[in-house]
Amino acid sequence: MKIHEYQAKELFQKFGVPVPQGKVAFSVEEAEKIGAELGRFPVVVKAQIHAGGRGKGGGVKLAKNADEVKKWASSILGMTLVTHQTGPEGRVVKKLLVEEGLPIEKELYLSVLPDRGTAKIVFMASEAGGMDIEEVAAKTPEKIIKVYIDPLVGIKGYHASELAFGLNLAGDLVKQFSAMVSKLYKLCVDYDCSLLEINPLILTKDGSVIALDAKINFDDNALYRHKDILEYRDLDEEDPFEVEASKYELNYIKMPGGNIGNMVNGAGLAMATMDLIQQAGATPANFLDVGGGASAEQVENGFRIILADPSVKGVLINIFGGILRCDRLANGVVEAAKKVGINVPVVIRMEGTNVEEGRRILDESGLNLITAKDVSDAAQKIAAIAKG
Numbered sequence: 001m002k003i004h005e006y007q008a009k010e011l012f013q014k015f016g017v018p019v020p021q022g023k024v025a026f027s028v029e030e031a032e033k034i035g036a037e038l039g040r041f042p043v044v045v046k047a048q049i050h051a052g053g054r055g056k057g058g059g060v061k062l063a064k065n066a067d068e069v070k071k072w073a074s075s076i077l078g079m080t081l082v083t084h085q086t087g088p089e090g091r092v093v094k095k096l097l098v099e100e101g102l103p104i105e106k107e108l109y110l111s112v113l114p115d116r117g118t119a120k121i122v123f124m125a126s127e128a129g130g131m132d133i134e135e136v137a138a139k140t141p142e143k144i145i146k147v148y149i150d151p152l153v154g155i156k157g158y159h160a161s162e163l164a165f166g167l168n169l170a171g172d173l174v175k176q177f178s179a180m181v182s183k184l185y186k187l188c189v190d191y192d193c194s195l196l197e198i199n200p201l202i203l204t205k206d207g208s209v210i211a212l213d214a215k216i217n218f219d220d221n222a223l224y225r226h227k228d229i230l231e232y233r234d235l236d237e238e239d240p241f242e243v244e245a246s247k248y249e250l251n252y253i254k255m256p257g258g259n260i261g262n263m264v265n266g267a268g269l270a271m272a273t274m275d276l277i278q279q280a281g282a283t284p285a286n287f288l289d290v291g292g293g294a295s296a297e298q299v300e301n302g303f304r305i306i307l308a309d310p311s312v313k314g315v316l317i318n319i320f321g322g323i324l325r326c327d328r329l330a331n332g333v334v335e336a337a338k339k340v341g342i343n344v345p346v347v348i349r350m351e352g353t354n355v356e357e358g359r360r361i362l363d364e365s366g367l368n369l370i371t372a373k374d375v376s377d378a379a380q381k382i383a384a385i386a387k388g
């Protein structure tokens, strides 16, 4: 799960990681009020969306006076912000973070995340922080240093020193930075973060180390033990079909640019099905794994969600009936079709437990369903339909 910068900064404060003073605003008036409360300029007006690259996209502006706060808040709030992380469709900005503008001496990069390869927690840091970090990583990866921490041992002073010296920090900055590193480590572990990133981490002209930006992603599988984080969830930032699917515990992921809806049981089979569709010359519009033990109701909801997507020009149902018996699937499909109304061709490939019963239900339903004899036949048929 992703959260906004202003929420990540709230957590930083809880853990004692220094951030600029500021508040979230939902309207231009609120932004102006916060700007006035800060009491000095410059003030920074920042778009809050679940994507980075806002600065380059025009979503972060420095206001020199109250008029400029109003001007930037009015232009950023409601804008469709396009960044390299939003895709070409962009994101509508519905919230702003208004904070004190700080005098920047240097922009560093710092992140913490679990590293699967080594099964450790890794800190990544670079002196070349700021808006071009992706380019640094691609062209001069040696400018990014990595320090690995065994979670059973925990973070030690030497880990922080290695990072601090790698960043060429000296004197009191080392002290401030090292304290911050331990706090970030604790936050990352305590909250089961999958990524915690500060870019830029700044050194100010008056000698402080401050997290100017803040990004945190959480491991969804651990959210059950972090009820406070669940409150940070912002449904505005999620695909509406994915939000709907999550209500029924369906694993649905929208695939931009595709036109074939997919309903499959099991993630492996879903991946293989998407490959076959692609091979047959069509493109999947979604990934939907109804799971091994799906109920007729889940199948019905999955089907309804797929059909609600206007880019779907045909649906391929590929089920291997193990725990999810074929008759149950067939009932779910028939129920959904009756309620929702099928507006596109549907190809079904079904094998496994109670397959005869499942086929009988589909045949007797009177619905216009195309049955396939095997998976590649199904992919060919749906691709032919998509091509018209």
Ligand code: GDP
Pocket (backbone or CB within 6 Å): 020, 044, 046, 051, 052, 053, 054, 055, 056, 060, 062, 100, 101, 102, 103, 104, 107, 130, 131, 199, 200, 212, 213, 214
């Ligand atoms: P991102 O582009 O989405 O990563 O947004 P950031 O929060 O990283 O902001 C982008 C850039 O805006 C930073 O790299 C800074 O150069 C600049 N910026 C943000 N806040 C301040 C500030 O308080 N003072 C100054 N001078 N620049 C700022």
Ligand code: MN
Pocket (backbone or CB within 6 Å): 052, 053, 199, 200, 213
């Ligand atoms: Mn940033």
